[in-house]
Structure formats: C-alpha cells, structure tokens
Amino acid sequence: MATVTHLDETHQNPRRWWALGALVASMLVLGFDMTILNVALPTMAGELGATTSQQQWMADSYVVVFASLMLPAGLLGDRFGRRRMLVTGLVVFLAGSVVGALADDVNWVIAARAVMGVGAALVMPLAMSVLPSLFGPAERTRAVGVVSAASALGLPLGPIIGGWLLNHFWWGSVFLINVPMVAIGVAACVFLLPETSDPASPKVDVLSTALTATGLGALIYAIIEAPDRGWGDPLVLALSALAVVLIGALVLRERQVDRPMLDMGLLTHRGFLLNAIAATLVMFVLSGLMFVLPPYLQAVLGNDAFGTGLRLLPMMGGLIVAARAAQPVVERFGSRAVVTAGLVVLAFAALLGSRTTVDSGYGFTALWLSIAGLGFGFSVVPSMDGALGALPSDRAGSGSGLLMTLRQVGGAVGIALLGSLLAGAFRDRLDVTGLPAPLAHTAGESVVAAHVVAERTGSARLIASANASYVHGMGLVLLVCGIAALATALLAATFLPNTPTGRRSEGNGAPAVAPATADAGQ
Numbered sequence: 001m002a003t004v005t006h007l008d009e010t011h012q013n014p015r016r017w018w019a020l021g022a023l024v025a026s027m028l029v030l031g032f033d034m035t036i037l038n039v040a041l042p043t044m045a046g047e048l049g050a051t052t053s054q055q056q057w058m059a060d061s062y063v064v065v066f067a068s069l070m071l072p073a074g075l076l077g078d079r080f081g082r083r084r085m086l087v088t089g090l091v092v093f094l095a096g097s098v099v100g101a102l103a104d105d106v107n108w109v110i111a112a113r114a115v116m117g118v119g120a121a122l123v124m125p126l127a128m129s130v131l132p133s134l135f136g137p138a139e140r141t142r143a144v145g146v147v148s149a150a151s152a153l154g155l156p157l158g159p160i161i162g163g164w165l166l167n168h169f170w171w172g173s174v175f176l177i178n179v180p181m182v183a184i185g186v187a188a189c190v191f192l193l194p195e196t197s198d199p200a201s202p203k204v205d206v207l208s209t210a211l212t213a214t215g216l217g218a219l220i221y222a223i224i225e226a227p228d229r230g231w232g233d234p235l236v237l238a239l240s241a242l243a244v245v246l247i248g249a250l251v252l253r254e255r256q257v258d259r260p261m262l263d264m265g266l267l268t269h270r271g272f273l274l275n276a277i278a279a280t281l282v283m284f285v286l287s288g289l290m291f292v293l294p295p296y297l298q299a300v301l302g303n304d305a306f307g308t309g310l311r312l313l314p315m316m317g318g319l320i321v322a323a324r325a326a327q328p329v330v331e332r333f334g335s336r337a338v339v340t341a342g343l344v345v346l347a348f349a350a351l352l353g354s355r356t357t358v359d360s361g362y363g364f365t366a367l368w369l370s371i372a373g374l375g376f377g378f379s380v381v382p383s384m385d386g387a388l389g390a391l392p393s394d395r396a397g398s399g400s401g402l403l404m405t406l407r408q409v410g411g412a413v414g415i416a417l418l419g420s421l422l423a424g425a426f427r428d429r430l431d432v433t434g435l436p437a438p439l440a441h442t443a444g445e446s447v448v449a450a451h452v453v454a455e456r457t458g459s460a461r462l463i464a465s466a467n468a469s470y471v472h473g474m475g476l477v478l479l480v481c482g483i484a485a486l487a488t489a490l491l492a493a494t495f496l497p498n499t500p501t502g503r504r505s506e507g508n509g510a511p512a513v514a515p516a517t518a519d520a521g522q
Contacts, residue, residue: 016135020143023127025188026086027147028157029093029181030120036158037062037113040174042298042448043166043305048106051445056224056419059291061110063412064220065117068213070124070405072204077126079203083195087186089122094182100175112175124404142327144385159294159309166305208253208262215246216409223416226424266399271390271497276403278339278383278496280410281488282376285346285481287411288418289315289372292474299447300467301362311362314370322377335382336498342382343489346375350482354475358467375485390497418477425473431465 041055050058077085096115103109127147135143165173222239229236254260267273297308322342330338349372356364384403391399423446430450432440435457443450443462450466453459 020146022185022188022191023147025185026090026123026127029090029178029185030123032158032161032181033093033097033116033120033178036162036174036177040162040166040171040305042295044109044171045446045448046452047171048109050106051449053224053423054106054110055446056291056415056423057110058106058113059415059419060220060224060412062113062117062120063287063408063415064216065114065213066120066124066408066412068216069118069121069209070408072209073121073126075204077122081195082126083189085122086126086189089119089126090182090185090189091119092116092122093119094179095119097175097178097182101172103172124408144381144388159312160306161309163304163306163309203259205253205257205260208250208260211246211250211253212262215243215250216412218246219243220412220416223413223420226420262405263399263402266391266402269390270495272387272399272403274492274496275335275339275383275387275390276406278343278488278492279380279387279403280406281343281484282346282380282383282410283407284410284414285350285485286376287414288477288481291415291419292422292477293369295447296470296474297362297365299451300358300470311366312369314366315373315376318370318373318375319377320373322374323381326378326381329378330382330385334498335386336492336496338382339379339386339496340489340493342375342377342379343485343492344375346372346379347482347485347489349375350478350485354478354482356471356475356478358464358471386497418480421480422470422473422477425476426466426469429465429469429472431461435459435462 037059041050041058044050044058045055073085073089093116096112096117096119099115100109100112103112161177162174165177218239222236222243225239226233226236231237250262251264254262254264267276293312294308297303297311298305301311303311326338349368352371353365353368356368387403388400426447427444430444432443435443435453439453439457443453443466447466447470451463454462454466
C-alpha cells in the first residue's frame with residue numbers, strides 16, 4: 001500500500017540531500033550535452049557538409065522529441081517509479097550517443113539526436129518533479145538553485161571538453177564522451193535516490209502524445225524551412241496550418257477528458273502561468289544564443305573549438321553566480337522584483353550584444369555575455385521555483401511536467417525561429433558576385449560553408465562578406481531577444497505575484513504534503 005510522505009518528516013530526513021546529489025548527476029549529463037553539440041556544429045558542418053537547416057535539425061530533433069515526450073515520460077515515472085524511469089532515460093540517452101558517435105551521415109546524426117531526446121524526456125521532468133516531495137517551501141528554492149546550477153555547470157564543461165576533443169579526435173568523440181557521464185548518473189540514481197511513485201497519476205494518453213509530437217514537429221519544420229522556401233511557400237503554409245490544427249485538437253481533447261495528461265487548468269493559476277512564461281522566454285533566448293554564438297566565435301573570430309568553449313565561460317559564470325545568489329535576494333526583495341530585474345538585465349545584455357561589429361573583438365563579447373549570464377540566473381531560478389510553489393499539492397507533479405514542457409518548447413522555437421532569422425539575414429547580405437551558381441548556393445548555406453568556399457577560391461572578399469553578413473544576422477537575433485525580454489519584464493512587473501520564496505504559507509500554493517509515495521523498504 002502506498003503511503004504519503006509529509007514534508008515535516010522529509011525535513012528531518014538527511015537522505016534528501018543525497019538524493020539531490022543523484023539529481024545533480026543526472027542534470028549534469030543533460031547540461032553537458034546541450035552545449036557540447038553547439039561548439040561541435042561548425043566542425044560537423046564542415047566535415048559532413050551540413051547546411052544551416054540541417055544544423056538546426058541536429059539541434060532541434062533533440063529538443064522537439066524532448067518537449068513532445070516530456071509529459072508522458074513524467075507520467076510513466078509517476079506510475080512505475082521515478083528512479084526506475086530516470087535510469088531508463090539515461091540508458092536510452094547512452095544508446096543515442098553511441099549511434100551518433102558511429103554515424104557517418106547527417107541524417108543518422110539527426111536520428112541519433114532524436115533518440116537522445118527520448119532519454120532526456122525521461123530524465124528532466126522526473127528530476128524536477130521529485131523536488132516538491134523532498135523539500136519544503138523554505139528549502140525548495142535552494143534545491144531548485146542547486147539543480148539549475150548543476151545544469152548550468154554542464155554548459156561550460158560541454159564546450160571546453162568538447163573543444164579539446166575536437167582538437168584531438170574526430171567529431172564523433174563529442175557523443176562518445178557521454179558514456180562515462182551516463183555511467184556516473186546511473187550509479188548515483190541507483191545508490192542515492194529513493195524510489196518514489198504516484199500510482200494515482202493519470203495514464204499516458206497515446207493520442208495526446210501523438211498530437212503533441214506531430215503538432216510541434218510540423219511547427220518547427222515550417223519555421224526551419226521558411227528561409228529557404230519563403231514564408232508564402234505552399235509547403236510552409238500547409239505545415240503551419242497543420243500545426244495549428246493539431247495543437248488546437250490537443251488543447252480541445254485535454255480540456256474534455258476527466259484526467260488530462262496536459263492539464264490546461266494549471267494555466268488558470270496566475271502565479272504558475274506568469275512564472276512559466278518568464279522561464280519559457282529565458283529558455284527561448286538561451287537556446288537561440290547558444291545556437292548563434294559558436295559560429296561567431298569560431299568562424300568570424302577565428303578560434304578553434306577549444307578556444308570557442310573557453311570563450312563561452314563568461315555567460316556560464318554569470319549564470320552560476322546568479323543561480324547561487326537568487327535565494328537570499330528573493331527572500332529580501334520578493335520574486336516579482338528579482339524576476340523582473342533579471343529580465344531587464346538580460347534585455348540590456350542582448351541589446352548591447354546587438355551592437356557587435358566585425359571589429360568589436362572578444363572583449364566586448366565577454367562583457368555582454370557575462371551580463372547575460374547574470375540575467376539568466378536571476379530570472380530563471382525564481383520563476384521556476386515560483387511556478388512550482390504556486391501549485392496545489394495534488395498537482396505539483398503534473399505542474400512540473402507542464403513547466404518543463406513549456407521551457408523545452410521555448411527552446412525548440414528559439415533555435416528554429418532565431419536560427420531561421422539568422423539564416424535569412426546571412427543569405428540576403430552575402431555577396432557571391434562572380435561565383436558559379438553551385439558555389440554561390442553552397443556559400444549561402446552557412447558562414448562555415450562560405451569560409452570553405454572562400455578558401456577553395458582564394459577569395460578574401462567572400463570571407464569579409466561572410467563575416468559581416470553573419471554579424472549582421474546575429475545582431476538581429478540579439479535585438480529580437482532583447483525586445484522579447486523587455487516585454488516579458490513589463491508583464492512580470494505588472495502581474496507577477498510578489499511572494500518571498502522562502503516564506504510561503506501552506507495556504508499560498510506551497511505543497512503541505514508531497515505528491516509522491518515512497519516505496520516500502522526505502
């Protein structure tokens with residue numbers, strides 16, 4: 001028989017911090033992989049002949065599958081054991097990594113990334129949904145900050161280690177390095193994390209899962225293909241219309257069933273909705289930045305892969321500092337003020353970065369990257385904790401799944417939309433005068449491809465044009481990010497509940513009883 005674990009009992013149990021260590025190990029795997037591919041994309045594009053859209057798919061095939069399967073994956077953990085599903089997810093992630101390492105074709109790499117997305121979908125929501133059952137309101141902000149910092153810690157490690165691997169081995173080594181990382185994560189989960197479950201959770205709805213996956217897939221496909229085909233292309237219009245129909249059907253279905261997998265009623269909680277919007281916007285900006293920055297650092301500024309990883313550290317450093325400092329700042333000033341300020345700082349950094357020129361150099365980039373990291377940390381940690389804390393105790397599990405799904409959708413749309421904006425601006429500005437049509441088409445596919453063509457033809461003019469065109473496109477992307485962050489900051493300042501995170505009462509949405517049940521013998 002299942003027994004409910006109360007938070008006052010959990011508070012006396014020191015194993016909750018050991019369990020948090022297992023979650024940290026799991027999140028490190030995902031954070032590590034998130035950026036190791038970004039720094040590898042320019043190298044892979046050159047060796048595999050990948051176009052900009054194919055590079056977007058190498059990133060987005062992972063994110064789309066991740067976002068589509070996160071809710072059903074979370075429910076599987078609720079019903080069959082969160083630790084068991086976490087370990088299963090890590091093993092699936094490992095299988096996709098092995099396939100990616102052995103692939104010799106762009107399409108196989110995209111397929112491998114999709115498999116890795118299945119594994120990540122099992123890991124991420126379960127790692128977050130365990131937190132409300134382990135920590136009370138006073139400790140949850142710290143726990144969310146630790147998990148967020150762990151994920152952030154993987155971000156700089158990915159480019160640095162990935163860059164070193166690319167300088168010494170073939171590009172497949174960036175996938176193979178996941179093997180020891182997954183082994184550490186599995187061992188930590190098996191030996192440190194208690195098994196918890198919630199047999200009363202809703203069943204996995206196959207039709208809703210299919211509608212989510214196909215709807216998001218159609219939307220992302222349309223956004224990625226639009227720069228090549230044009231927004232008025234029949235295929236792009238058809239895919240956009242199909243996405244609207246499928247996502248609309250998903251919403252209607254979930255509103256009609258008694259126990260929905262995608263609980264739309266959670267969006268009626270103002271605190272959850274606005275905090276989720278803020279967290280999703282931050283993921284939108286972060287994913288877009290991590291997609292456009294490595295080619296700038298590597299192709300335009302001329303750094304190798306390892307040097308590119310090192311030069312991303314200012315943003316990661318700012319993020320980690322802010323994630324650690326978020327709890328006391330929120331307790332002093334309230335979540336609304338901190339989230340709003342974080343978004344304003346993020347907007348300032350993006351707008352400052354949009355002033356980058358070909359001659360700006362790395363010093364200017366390091367300045368706005370470090371400011372962006374502070375903005376990320378001070379906005380994402382309080383907003384995620386505020387979203388979880390705004391939910392009734394019996395909906396904490398489904399709420400964390402919906403929150404992480406929205407964040408991943410934001411990431412997928414960020415890569416697709418901002419990557420497409422960059423691709424279109426780059427192609428429109430690139431001067432290919434005098435090049436044969438096939439070479440001109442190849443040069444327009446990416447800044448890396450343009451550099452390859454320029455080296456073959458000995459055209460210094462093409463290199464200069466490629467660099468200027470890419471920086472122009474990156475400036476447009478950062479401008480959009482800054483405007484979006486400012487708009488969200490205004491929304492947060494006006495409507496976000498101003499609750500000091502460490503002082504929530506049980507009647508204010510903080511779970512008084514954990515929504516998880518501990519298996520006997522744990």
